[in-house]
Amino acid sequence: MGYLLEVKNLTKRFGGLVAVNNVSLGVNAGEVVGLLGDNGAGKSTLIKMISGVYKPDGGKIFFQGREVNIENPMDALSMGIETIYQDLALAENLNVYSNIFLGREKLKKILGLIKVLDHDYMMQESEKVLKRLDIQIPSLKNKIRMLSGGQRQAVAISRSIYWDAKFLIMDEPTAALGIAEQKKVLDLVNLLKSQGIGIIIISHQLHDVFSVADRLVIMRRGVKVAERITKETNPDEVVGLIVGAETVEQT
Amino acid sequence: MILENSEISGRIDLQKKIEAVAKYWSLIFIALLMIIFSFTGKGFLSLSNFQNIVHLSTVFLLLAGAETFVIITGGIDLSIGFIMGFSSVFSAKIIQVMYSGGASEMVSIVVGSISGLILSLIPGIVNGILIAKYRVPPFIATLGMWGITNGITLKICQGFPISSLPPKLVEIGNSYLLYIMPHKAMSFFRIPPGVADENIRNLIRIFPSSLFFSITVLTILWHLLKNTKFGQHTYAIGGNMDAAIRAGINVKRHLIYIYTLSAFLSGLAGVFNVFQTGIGNFTPYNAMYELFAIAAVVIGGASLMGGKGSIIGSILGVLLLKILENGLQISGIEPFYRFIAVGIILIIAVIIDQLFPDLF
Amino acid sequence: MQSLPLNKRMLIFVGKYWALMFLILETILFSFLSHGFLTLRGIQIIFFFGTAIFLLGTAETFVIITGGIDLSVGFIMGFASIVSAKIIVALANSGVSPAWSISIGVVLTMLIGLIPGYINGLLVARLRVPPFIATFSMLAVTHGVSELLIQGVPAKNLPYLANAIGNGYFIYIIPGKVVSFFNKPTASFRGETLLEIIPNVVVFSFILIGIFGFILKRTKFGQHTYAIGGNVDAAIRAGINVKRHLTLIYVISSFFATSAGIIYMLKYVTGKADAGAGFLLDSIVAVVIGGASLYGGKGTVGGTILGCLILAVLETGLRIMGVSTFDKYIAVGVILIFAVLIDQFFPELIHKGD
Numbered sequence: 001m002g003y004l005l006e007v008k009n010l011t012k013r014f015g016g017l018v019a020v021n022n023v024s025l026g027v028n029a030g031e032v033v034g035l036l037g038d039n040g041a042g043k044s045t046l047i048k049m050i051s052g053v054y055k056p057d058g059g060k061i062f063f064q065g066r067e068v069n070i071e072n073p074m075d076a077l078s079m080g081i082e083t084i085y086q087d088l089a090l091a092e093n094l095n096v097y098s099n100i101f102l103g104r105e106k107l108k109k110i111l112g113l114i115k116v117l118d119h120d121y122m123m124q125e126s127e128k129v130l131k132r133l134d135i136q137i138p139s140l141k142n143k144i145r146m147l148s149g150g151q152r153q154a155v156a157i158s159r160s161i162y163w164d165a166k167f168l169i170m171d172e173p174t175a176a177l178g179i180a181e182q183k184k185v186l187d188l189v190n191l192l193k194s195q196g197i198g199i200i201i202i203s204h205q206l207h208d209v210f211s212v213a214d215r216l217v218i219m220r221r222g223v224k225v226a227e228r229i230t231k232e233t234n235p236d237e238v239v240g241l242i243v244g245a246e247t248v249e250q251t
Numbered sequence: 252m253i254l255e256n257s258e259i260s261g262r263i264d265l266q267k268k269i270e271a272v273a274k275y276w277s278l279i280f281i282a283l284l285m286i287i288f289s290f291t292g293k294g295f296l297s298l299s300n301f302q303n304i305v306h307l308s309t310v311f312l313l314l315a316g317a318e319t320f321v322i323i324t325g326g327i328d329l330s331i332g333f334i335m336g337f338s339s340v341f342s343a344k345i346i347q348v349m350y351s352g353g354a355s356e357m358v359s360i361v362v363g364s365i366s367g368l369i370l371s372l373i374p375g376i377v378n379g380i381l382i383a384k385y386r387v388p389p390f391i392a393t394l395g396m397w398g399i400t401n402g403i404t405l406k407i408c409q410g411f412p413i414s415s416l417p418p419k420l421v422e423i424g425n426s427y428l429l430y431i432m433p434h435k436a437m438s439f440f441r442i443p444p445g446v447a448d449e450n451i452r453n454l455i456r457i458f459p460s461s462l463f464f465s466i467t468v469l470t471i472l473w474h475l476l477k478n479t480k481f482g483q484h485t486y487a488i489g490g491n492m493d494a495a496i497r498a499g500i501n502v503k504r505h506l507i508y509i510y511t512l513s514a515f516l517s518g519l520a521g522v523f524n525v526f527q528t529g530i531g532n533f534t535p536y537n538a539m540y541e542l543f544a545i546a547a548v549v550i551g552g553a554s555l556m557g558g559k560g561s562i563i564g565s566i567l568g569v570l571l572l573k574i575l576e577n578g579l580q581i582s583g584i585e586p587f588y589r590f591i592a593v594g595i596i597l598i599i600a601v602i603i604d605q606l607f608p609d610l611f
Numbered sequence: 612m613q614s615l616p617l618n619k620r621m622l623i624f625v626g627k628y629w630a631l632m633f634l635i636l637e638t639i640l641f642s643f644l645s646h647g648f649l650t651l652r653g654i655q656i657i658f659f660f661g662t663a664i665f666l667l668g669t670a671e672t673f674v675i676i677t678g679g680i681d682l683s684v685g686f687i688m689g690f691a692s693i694v695s696a697k698i699i700v701a702l703a704n705s706g707v708s709p710a711w712s713i714s715i716g717v718v719l720t721m722l723i724g725l726i727p728g729y730i731n732g733l734l735v736a737r738l739r740v741p742p743f744i745a746t747f748s749m750l751a752v753t754h755g756v757s758e759l760l761i762q763g764v765p766a767k768n769l770p771y772l773a774n775a776i777g778n779g780y781f782i783y784i785i786p787g788k789v790v791s792f793f794n795k796p797t798a799s800f801r802g803e804t805l806l807e808i809i810p811n812v813v814v815f816s817f818i819l820i821g822i823f824g825f826i827l828k829r830t831k832f833g834q835h836t837y838a839i840g841g842n843v844d845a846a847i848r849a850g851i852n853v854k855r856h857l858t859l860i861y862v863i864s865s866f867f868a869t870s871a872g873i874i875y876m877l878k879y880v881t882g883k884a885d886a887g888a889g890f891l892l893d894s895i896v897a898v899v900i901g902g903a904s905l906y907g908g909k910g911t912v913g914g915t916i917l918g919c920l921i922l923a924v925l926e927t928g929l930r931i932m933g934v935s936t937f938d939k940y941i942a943v944g945v946i947l948i949f950a951v952l953i954d955q956f957f958p959e960l961i962h963k964g965d
Contacts, residue, residue, distance in 0.1 A: 391947060587758035590755030
């Protein structure tokens with residue numbers, strides 16, 4: 001079987017700077033790929049091309065075996081490619097289910113003609129998805145402002161799962177969390193993986209990546225420098241690849 | 252290859268030229284206005300008219316100076332117009348009471364002015380405390396202070412300007428540094444003795460003392476903002492509040508100083524207003540002094556997001572608006588066009604700022 | 612929620628309902644202090660004089676929830692009062708019947724009145740001009756255009772029908788005898804007690820406010836308005852067309868300001884450039900008292916109406932008492948700061964469980 005998502009020779013330039021240079025990688029359904037690299041290595045630019053924020057200057061993206069043209073974030077979303085950004089993009093002044101349905105609100109008609117928000121439906125559906133992901137939040141009517149960092153992360157993930165994410169990109173999902181919450185989020189990633197979703201994780205926390213990722217892709221200065229099966233490598237080697245130590249050894 | 256390079260450098264040159272125009276657009280605009288008005292308005296391009304423009308700008312220069320500091324910190328002060336009215340009415344009231352109670356002109360003027368200035372600090376301190384310590388948004392805190400100072404002012408004066416003040420006030424406020432009677436006499440600060448009333452039209456007045464006053468105040472403000480730690484911290488707070496806190500700047504205290512300074516300058520404008528007009532004026536409900544001061548500051552290159560702005564820019568902003576007003580008036584154009592022109596210029600200023608974010 | 616101790620629950624209650632309690636206390640106080648305050652007539656006066664601030668407050672509610680501000684509403688109101696008066700007088704003078712002149716004048720003005728809002732919206736949403744500056748410029752422009760239209764003389768010679776609508780009542784009752792809508796009972800009942808219930812302008816205003824309150828509370832449009840104020844990035848990434856939405860918000864604001872201007876024209880049978888100038892700050896204050904935050908994301912039409920009522924009761928009460936309205940400014944300033952301080956100190960309490 002081919003990859004769920006595959007990019008071939010993706011390139012992105014900003015003026016004279018080549019932020020991503022000829023990068024290819026693939027992710028299978030039910031597989032977690034860790035994308036690693038130092039600041040400025042091009043990780044964020046790469047995933048922003050997949051999620052439609054940037055338009056690539058060269059290369060191709062294949063999704064579910066077909067070449068796709070992702071012009072903007074809505075294109076990616078409609079294909080089932082969801083991105084969870086570091087800042088989560090939740091409206092803190094709205095409650096949990098309103099955020100899950102943000103932009104895609106369920107409406108009902110009253111008096112046969114006026115369309116209004118269907119709060120009950122959105123609440124019930126949100127409960128279902130939270131249950132499926134084994135997430136506990138005291139009340140779905142609580143505003144996001146009242147939730148902890150881990151709970152917010154869980155809401156953001158539920159939101160993408162509810163909208164039928166087939167592929168999930170997570171940017172630093174554990175960065176702002178406490179230890180216990182980090183573990184919960186990683187458990188959630190494993191659960192999603194078992195449900196057949198392909199995932200790319202960007203993280204600086206090597207320990208986290210090693211505990212969930214099946215494969216690791218390492219980037220440096222816009223170029224993919226290595227790809228490793230997680231079980232066949234170790235943090236020391238990976239750190240060496242990230243900072244470029246082994247090129248020093250070679251010379 | 253060589254051709255390509257020269258093409259690129261040509262483009263960079265053009266870019267630089269455009270940026271230069273954008274950076275000094277207010278200056279260029281002022282120059283354009285002056286050229287146009289010198290054709291359309293009789294007497295626009297004369298010494299006495301320019302001195303008139305500067306004289307009438309004094310109050311706005313002070314208010315814009317106040318607003319510059321506040322806006323650079325990312326705040327806004329809507330109370331300045333009413334603090335100005337407050338200090339104007341309060342100091343006039345004291346002068347009036349002392350003068351009618353038999354105190355000498357000079358004593359009542361000095362005591363009244365100083366007490367007006369001191370009292371104008373209070374609303375500023377309260378603004379600062381509300382904003383810095385209790386995190387009330389500046390818009391709201393100063394809007395509340397607008398209501399409070401306006402109410403108190405109106406209670407003091409009962410809705411009428413305070414008059415019967417010593418004549419010396421206007422004499423000082425409208426005096427000139429130098430008076431020249433061509434071929435006859437010349438004197439400093441006072442109209443030369445022996446100039447008869449019918450000859451007074453030929454008297455040449457040079458350098459109004461109001462100009463001297465605003466140059467002094469604005470130079471101090473310019474120095475404070477540009478060359479001191481206080482000024483640096485003001486920019487730092489507006490640029491990135493968190494960074495300023497982490498760098499060890501006492502942000503709360505600094506913000507209290509900023510709003511107090513703003514109120515003090517407004518108070519100074521109020522006291523000056525007494526000297527200029529000879530009465531204690533309350534600020535009418537919809538005079539919108541604060542909005543025009545804010546407009547001038549924004550035209551001068553400041554951003555309401557904070558971190559940007561300068562005293563020179565704000566001075567240019569005030570002069571632009573005042574020259575526009577004066578020129579349209581002298582050209583016999585209906586005053587209503589003034590409002591429209593102000594609105595459009597303001598939008599131009601902000602759009603230029605949006606297009607060239609890294610200029611100022 | 613039930614498990615919280617009693618004193619905390621009381622604090623939540625105070626934090627959440629202080630504005631309502633303030634309004635009740637204020638009303639009780641004035642009903643003792645000023646004669647004729649708490650009567651049918653007194654209450655109707657509050658609403659009658661309050662229409663402008665109710666409408667401008669609703670306009671400002673939409674804008675403030677998105678994190679913006681609209682300084683131009685007061686002068687758009689004046690502009691609309693002049694435009695409508697001019698059109699109606701011109702039509703009436705050219706022989707069109709008063710009813711048709713007024714209808715056509717109102718409809719045309721409603722359309723023309725959307726223009727300043729549309730420009731505000733374009734400036735804010737497309738050209739990224741800060742709302743404060745964009746709408747201040749629009750204030751200056753509408754002020755100038757209004758003055759040009761009337762050349763310093765208030766518009767006059769409107770048909771009598773305008774006055775009849777603007778100062779008429781919805782229901783007239785002569786107890787035990789006659790009930791009539793919109794029109795006073797005929798002259799044969801002269802000398803009897805005539806009850807006039809609900810001024811027409813209040814009916815018009817509250818129909819509009821009701822519709823838009825509903826839109827804000829119950830529809831997708833309302834939900835997106837809150838989302839934009841809460842987190843613009845989240846709204847954009849959720850696929851909301853933020854630029855179009857913001858443009859619409861300023862158009863709605865302008866729509867309410869225009870309505871206020873038309874109602875002013877009907878009430879005072881004239882059009883004036885500064886008809887709404889004094890209401891701008893009151894309307895912003897009312898929105899903030901009503902629980903909105905200038906940082907956006909919060910606020911309701913109901914809260915705003917409560918805020919407007921607090922100000923309207925204060926003003927009417929002081930006026931009936933014969934106290935100088937100078938005190939009103941001080942009171943408004945203090946209430947405003949008080950409102951925000953409460954919001955600062957009880958943020959969690961107030962928002963828990965709504």
